[in-house]
Amino acid sequence: MKLKTLLGTGVVALSLIATPAMAHRAWIKPSTTVVSGENEWITFDAAVANGIFMPDHFALGTDAISVTSPSGKAVEKQNAQKLHYRSVFDINLTEEGTYKVEIANQSLMAFWKDADGKRQMWPGRGKTGTLAEFNSAVPKQADDLQVVESSRRIDVFVTSGEPSEASVAPSGKGLELDGKTHPNDLYTGEEISLGFLMDGEAAANTHVTIVKDGEKYRDTDDAMKLTTDASGAIAVTFDEPGMYWLEAEFEDDNAKAPAQKRRGAFVLVMEVLSL
Amino acid sequence: MEFTFRKPTGVARKALFSLAVASVALMSGASQADELKVTLPRMSVAEYHAPYVAVWLADGKNKRVKDIAVWYDMEMENAKGEKWLKDLRLWWRRSGRSADMPLDGVSGATRRPGEHSIDLGNTFADIPAGEYTLNVEAARELGGREVVSVPVTLPVTSAQHQSADGESEIEKIELTLER
Numbered sequence: 001m002k003l004k005t006l007l008g009t010g011v012v013a014l015s016l017i018a019t020p021a022m023a024h025r026a027w028i029k030p031s032t033t034v035v036s037g038e039n040e041w042i043t044f045d046a047a048v049a050n051g052i053f054m055p056d057h058f059a060l061g062t063d064a065i066s067v068t069s070p071s072g073k074a075v076e077k078q079n080a081q082k083l084h085y086r087s088v089f090d091i092n093l094t095e096e097g098t099y100k101v102e103i104a105n106q107s108l109m110a111f112w113k114d115a116d117g118k119r120q121m122w123p124g125r126g127k128t129g130t131l132a133e134f135n136s137a138v139p140k141q142a143d144d145l146q147v148v149e150s151s152r153r154i155d156v157f158v159t160s161g162e163p164s165e166a167s168v169a170p171s172g173k174g175l176e177l178d179g180k181t182h183p184n185d186l187y188t189g190e191e192i193s194l195g196f197l198m199d200g201e202a203a204a205n206t207h208v209t210i211v212k213d214g215e216k217y218r219d220t221d222d223a224m225k226l227t228t229d230a231s232g233a234i235a236v237t238f239d240e241p242g243m244y245w246l247e248a249e250f251e252d253d254n255a256k257a258p259a260q261k262r263r264g265a266f267v268l269v270m271e272v273l274s275l
Numbered sequence: 276m277e278f279t280f281r282k283p284t285g286v287a288r289k290a291l292f293s294l295a296v297a298s299v300a301l302m303s304g305a306s307q308a309d310e311l312k313v314t315l316p317r318m319s320v321a322e323y324h325a326p327y328v329a330v331w332l333a334d335g336k337n338k339r340v341k342d343i344a345v346w347y348d349m350e351m352e353n354a355k356g357e358k359w360l361k362d363l364r365l366w367w368r369r370s371g372r373s374a375d376m377p378l379d380g381v382s383g384a385t386r387r388p389g390e391h392s393i394d395l396g397n398t399f400a401d402i403p404a405g406e407y408t409l410n411v412e413a414a415r416e417l418g419g420r421e422v423v424s425v426p427v428t429l430p431v432t433s434a435q436h437q438s439a440d441g442e443s444e445i446e447k448i449e450l451t452l453e454r
Binding site: 036 | 353358365
């Protein structure tokens with residue numbers, strides 16, 4: 001599906017769907033996704049803002065960002081620094097293959113109205129809600145009580161040498177890539193199938209938004225808006241190389257009690273290359 | 276000072292097949308060796324670095340069949356010269372990223388501007404019959420990147436002479452195959 005053909009089509013409709021967790025757009029963006037040589041570095045930005053990739057809102061803290069090497073080792077982030085509008089860090093790539101850089105969390109969330117009719121929310125912003133805490137912190141008889149099983153994930157993959165599979169394999173938790181298409185092997189002019197899983201199963205009807213870098217210099221974000229098919233996949237062809245921001249949002253009623261809804265949010269920064 | 280920003284063409288791989296299927300056999304009796312001549316252009320730039328160059332044979336599906344030459348800064352300590360191999364981005368995807376550098380009999384030092392001959396003596400001997408493409412890709416520090424290609428029919432049952440001109444990083448390639 002082409003970028004231009006989607007302009008204006010589902011933009012209004014989709015903006016009415018309740019956004020699960022991320023009102024703004026978050027990203028972890030690498031300086032490059034492909035390097036060669038035996039001892040190379042990649043530097044990253046992590047931020048939350050409205051414009052892709054224009055850090056003018058707040059920095060995404062680096063503490064929760066994990067880096068996994070092709071062989072599954074935890075990789076130390078170097079020179080990590082939280083700046084005003086963005087965080088930065090480097091990684092040193094000494095193994096050949098694909099590295100995963102990720103923030104992932106899962107939480108119970110509850111929304112209700114208290115006796116005075118005021119909206120309440122649990123847990124607080126940035127906190128993780130567990131079932132044990134839920135039982136003591138949330139009034140079960142409250143008005144309009146809504147309980148959501150929420151998962152968020154912000155991913156980016158980078159590769160030294162040949163792309164490898166291990167770090168791309170799905171975890172089975174929350175919304176994520178299904179591991180069938182390698183995120184560091186994306187080229188213009190080739191149809192790319194991207195599949196998504198929710199808790200390990202095909203995430204059908206996931207809403208996917210893709211925005212190309214350089215939004216600042218366009219009148220609109222020119223977002224591609226796609227919905228996954230029954231197998232949880234979208235098919236997309238990129239005409240232009242560059243960095244792309246992808247957000248996927250999933251919601252259904254197939255939640256474990258006490259939750260009534262299950263939501264997944266997933267962000268991926270992709271670099272599309274030309275040949 | 277004047278800067279000119281060249282708009283990327285998007286069609287990076289121009290099909291520059293200038294089909295010069297000439298009968299080379301008539302040349303002064305002396306049998307010409309099987310060879311590929313690669314001419315790197317002279318540049319009038321303040322800071323010139325010899326380009327990285329990859330030469331490889333690809334099949335009809337663009338799959339690499341055989342690497343023929345990779346010229347890069349292979350003498351740098353700690354294999355530091357491998358850092359820029361990815362800039363040969365077509366070759367990198369088709370071959371380089373899965374190769375263990377240096378490649379025996381393939382890797383070599385970078386070459387200066389001028390004509391360079393690659394001996395293709397027995398290069399194609401073990402390759403199944405078919406239509407192939409010989410690709411030459413060059414990428415230069417502080418410069419650009421270009422791919423120039425010519426078709427090859429294997430096995431060589433009659434003399435083949437193919438040449439193609441580049442526009443920026445490669446001046447010309449010229450393939451000669453004798454029976």
